[in-house]
Amino acid sequence: MEKKKGWKEIPIGGVIENPPTSLKNKTGAWRAFRPVWDEKKCINCMICVAYCPDMSIPVKDGKRMETNFDYCKGCGICASVCPVKAITMEEESKFRD
Numbered sequence: 639m640e641k642k643k644g645w646k647e648i649p650i651g652g653v654i655e656n657p658p659t660s661l662k663n664k665t666g667a668w669r670a671f672r673p674v675w676d677e678k679k680c681i682n683c684m685i686c687v688a689y690c691p692d693m694s695i696p697v698k699d700g701k702r703m704e705t706n707f708d709y710c711k712g713c714g715i716c717a718s719v720c721p722v723k724a725i726t727m728e729e730e731s732k733f734r735d
């Protein structure tokens with residue numbers, strides 16, 4: 639009978655072993671819905687930027703940029719808080735092969 643592993647031998651679970659590596663953890667693959675941003679409607683109020691729980695909405699020179707889909711999990715908060723309805727959530731399957 640195989641000897642059971644003790645707690646020192648089993649892999650660590652439920653933790654990020656190296657916290658600075660979160661950039662390597664591309665969570666965008668979890669997304670079922672994609673926020674589609676209409677740049678023409680956007681008034682650059684930055685509300686979506688502040689609310690995005692994944693910090694997936696970049697800002698450059700005081701302007702909102704396109705969503706970083708490597709990390710956006712598609713929660714829809716940005717679409718919900720946008721005051722001018724410049725973001726709509728669409729099924730991710732439309733954008734993948």
Ligand code: SF4
Nearest residue numbers: 690710712713714716
């Ligand atoms: S859908 Fe969620 S994670 Fe993606 S950009 Fe909007 S607020 Fe951020």
Ligand code: SF4
Nearest residue numbers: 680681683684686720
């Ligand atoms: S909340 Fe809407 S208007 Fe404001 S920056 Fe985001 S997309 Fe643009």
